[in-house]
Amino acid sequence: MPSSTEAHTLRARLRGALCAVSLACALVLSACASDKDEVLPPDEPAEKIYNEGLTLLRQQRPDQAATRFEDVDRTHPYSEWARKGLLMATYSYFEAGKYDEAIMAGRRYVALYPGSQDAAYAQYLVASSLYENIPDITRDQRKTRQALEALEDVVRKYPNSEYAATAKRKIEVARDQLAGKEMLIGRYYMEQRNYTGAINRFKVVVTQYQTTRQVEEALMRLTECYMALGVVSEAQTAAAVLGYNFPDSPWYKDAYKLVSSGGMTPQENKASWISQAFKKMGLG
Structure with a gap:
């Protein structure tokens, strides 16, 4: 058991240690507060951002503009400025060629504000961003x-x-791209003398993409394939329909x-499927 002198000395050391710990904690808290003040900017008005x-x-x-517009939504959510900022972020990403980001921002806008008068523009920006991502005809067309x-x-x-009229023009380009892919595969099958496989591809063009520029060649290739098969x-019929509609x-x-x-x-x-397909479209 320590003497009274030793006990006094121990108590003094303990008080000193506690004071040191308290001082250290105070310094850490002060430093954290300082760091926090540096990391978190002061509140800025939404209009200013x-x-x-x-x-x-x-x-x-x-x-950089897109990032700033996103800041509006982040710092002032559910405000009218947030709505405007999200739309402008979509546009800015599109202008920057960041189509994936534009698609995400635009879809979010349409989901949050479906009744907005700008919802049509947001949807158009999403569609245009996807349109800009259309791959080469030799690649997958998903x-x-x-x-x-x-x-x-x-x-x-x-x-x-x-935006509807411009969207319609882009639709024709996209449809022509898909028809072109079918033609590419069909021609490959013809080279392999797989005429049945080729006919199936050209049939897709004639039945699904009849208004594209690819349909004329598709009818000609059907004529070739059926002649090769002896049908x-x-x-x-393929030649006659081609001549009637595209003389x-x-x-x-x-x-x-x-x-x-x-x-x-x-x-x-x-009675041929070729004739029936064109009749359904009001052609021939």
């Missing part, structure tokens, strides 16, 4: 289909908007020459 984004846009710095669906949403949901009636097409001249080489002429069999 938004206008800074506009300034960056005017300075041709859309990437993104082209996504773009087509988004563009069709613009026309279906906002038919009277100023003369279908070859004649000045160079593809019709080739089809006519091919059928004539077998001692026949283009002649439509109205």
